[in-house]
Amino acid sequence: MTPSPSALALLTPDEMAAVDRAAIAGGASGPALMRAAGAAVARALRKRFRxxxxxxxxxxxxxxxxxYVVARLLERExxxxxxxxxAPPRPGSDAAMAAAEWRGPVLPFTPETLARAQLVVDALFGAGLSRELDGPAAAALRAVRVPLVAVDVPSGLDGATGEPRGFAPQAALTVTFGRLKPGHLLLPGRELCGEVVLADIGLPEAALASVAPRAFRNAPGLWRLPERGAQHHKFSHGHVxxxxxxxMPGAARLAAMSARRIGAGLVTLAAEDTATATLFRQGEPxxxxxxxxxxxxxxxxxxxAWVLGPGLPPRPETLALLRRVVEAGRHVxxxxGALTAAAGQPHTLQGAAILTPHAGEFAKVFGALRRDRLAAARMAAAVTGAVVVLKGSDSIIAAPDGRAAINNNAPPALATAGSGDVLAGLAGxxxxxxxPPFExxxxxxxLHGQAATLALAGAAxxxxxxxxxxxxxxxxxxxxATR
Ligand SMILES: NC(=O)C1=CN([C@@H]2O[C@H](COP(=O)(O)OP(=O)(O)OC[C@H]3O[C@@H](n4cnc5c(N)ncnc54)[C@H](O)[C@@H]3O)[C@@H](O)[C@H]2O)[C@@H](O)CC1
Ligand SMILES: [K+]
Known part of the structure; x- marks a missing residue:
């Protein structure tokens, strides 16, 4: 079933904390939310471990x-x-109440304690992580050699960026609450989380709706493929x-074959010379x-619609062509090659609809990639006014208005020659x-990730x-995508 956009919403830890505050301001009980969160962790854990x-x-x-809630529920079983x-919870806090209800053993926070465990539940820091993980917390997590179940996120992982701050442990399972965070999907966070379970802890809809999400998991439901009616003809499906x-004539051919297969009415390969035209004519009829x-x-x-760049040389002529096509009001x-030709001059890409850089091309155009790639992609979209697809195993699609989607269906094998040409053709x-460009x-x-997944179905x-x-x-x- 196609998920609704709100089910695809991702909230940063700060946004989640705002939801939490809205829930409590609206009458929800903090301790009840905490009990629900702990119960969800205990449930997920019991299903997977003995x-x-x-x-x-x-x-x-x-x-x-x-x-502490997890401890109590597991002990009861x-x-x-x-x-x-x-460190002890702040007196009077919900956490202090949960701690007070724990009557079982409390052991010193030492390597010896850790060495005796067969399973570790990491409930050190979640949304409240405010600085690099260091000291005894980092040392303890570094020493874990048994399966680790993370509450909300592996401690140290920045839920907003997917980057560890100082250190974050490898979890076998992460149970998070209400909404996924960008860091559950962005690498390396996605891998550090292991299996991710999203638990409903009864946060009121009104509280969730009080924060407008700006990031989404990329899946059908966030967009809809064009519908095809009987009255349509090839021109109503556009001309690429x-x-x-x-x-590199193969690159443009791959893009063209992809554009046709995704429903473009007509696709023209515009050859740069007659020899290339002859070669192109030997392709798909x-x-x-x-x-x-x-x-x-x-x-x-x-x-x-124009796709500019697959197999084109990164020369000023390529950029000049791009400017002419953009100025003629076409979707580009x-x-x-069109991106590399714009190295160090992002403003020359203004007016394009979609840019599809991999990390190397991104750095050439926009400067070295910062650790927060989601912010970097948003910055590039804002600067150019184009939708930026920062390609990778966790491709980020950022719109100039700040909306962003994170793609998590692409297998690593997709990092292969020509794969980007297919993506550019599909977008065109x-x-x-x-x-619209973002959709x-x-x-x-x-579709690119799904096609790769299908191509590899059953493969080792x-x-x-x-x-x-x-x-x-x-x-x-x-x-x-249309089911
Ligand atoms: N989102 C929600 O609606 C709910 C959230 N809950 C839980 O609440 C968590 C957030 O709780 P808090 O806001 O109290 O935050 P945390 O429990 O993540 O951490 C807050 C404390 O850690 C300290 N701290 C932060 N970074 C540190 C570092 N690197 N080294 C040492 N100390 C550090 C802070 O000064 C503060 O005292 C979530 O991750 C989730 O597990 C649940 O209890 C129930 C509902
Ligand atoms: K944690």
Whole structure:
């Protein structure tokens, strides 16, 4: 079933804390939320582990409070549980109440205590992490050699960015509450979390609705593929034009084949010379091939979407073509050579609809990538006015208005030559069918990941993939997106 956009919403730890405050201001009980959170952790944990010597590492805040609840519930089920507290909760806090209800063993926060545990529950810090993890907390987590279950996030992981602050342990399971955080999807956070369980702890809808989400998990529901009615004809599905160079003609061809398969009405490969045109004509019979300079094609208004960059040289001429196409008011996907040609001059990309840089291209255009890639992608979108797809195993799609989506369906094998050309073609094909740029970019990234997943179905981890393998899977990916 297609999830609703609110189910796809991601909240940063600060936003989640605001929801928490809104819930309590609206009459919800803090201790009840804490009991629900602890119960969700205990439930998820019991499903996956058998009773064993379990050590709860409890921090001073509400994350620690959740930990005391877990301790009590597991002990009630007969698990051998102890708690090691990094620091006592603030007197009078909800966490202090939860701690007071824990009557079982409290052990010193030492390496010896840790060495005896068979399972560790990390309830040190969650949304309240305010600085780098260091001292005894970091030392203890570094010493864990048994499965670790994280409450909300592995302590030290910044839920807003997916980056560890100082250190964050590897969890087997992370149980989080209300909404996923960006850090559960962004690498390396996604891997450090292990399996992620999102638990409903009864936060009132009004409290959740009090914070407008700016980030989403990328999945159908966040966007809708274009509908195709009986009255439509090939021109109503748009016309994609893709200039192709002699140096790497395969790149433009892959983009063109992808644009066709995702429903563009017409796709033209605009060859830079007659030899390349001859080569292009040996390709798919349904592709249009044109030999004159691509600029001449701008006279035809129906050529609404252009994919510029796959296989094009990173030369000033490429950038000049991009400027002409943008100034003619066409929707442009800028990729590969068009991005590299704009190295150090992001303003030259203004007016493009979608930019699809990988990390290296991003750094060339916008400067070294900061640790907070979500913020970096948003900054690039704001500077250029374009939707930026910062490609990776956790592709980030950022819009100039601050909306962002994080893609988590792409297998690592997708990092292969030509894969980016397919993505650019999909984005161009969807723009041609009048999807707005953010939706087109998100849908393209998801379909791309889904096609790769389908191509690898049943294959052992590490099985390689080539870009051409994606093409036959695009129809099934489309079907999966419209179910
Ligand atoms: N979001 C929600 O609606 C709910 C959240 N709950 C829990 O509450 C947590 C957030 O609780 P808090 O806001 O109390 O925050 P935390 O429990 O994450 O941490 C707060 C405390 O840790 C200290 N601290 C922060 N970073 C540190 C560092 N690097 N080294 C040493 N000390 C550090 C702070 O000074 C503060 O005393 C969530 O992660 C979740 O586990 C649940 O109890 C129930 C409901
Ligand atoms: K934690």
């Amino acid at each position: 009773p064993c010597r379990t050590l709860i590492l409890a921090g001073p805040g509400n994350n620690g409070g959740d930990g 007969g698990w051998p549980v102890s708690v090691a507290a990094l 034009t893709i200039p192709g160079g002699a140096a 349904g592709l249009l091939v044109s030999a004159p300079p691509p600029e001449d094609l701008l006279a035809d208004e129906r050529r609404s 996907v800028a990729d590969g 094909g969807l723009l041609a069918q009048n999807l 087109a970019a998100c849908a393209a990234a998801w 981890p590490g099985t390689p993939l080539v870009a051409e393998d994606l093409l036959p899977q695009l129809r099934a990916a489309w079907i999966a």
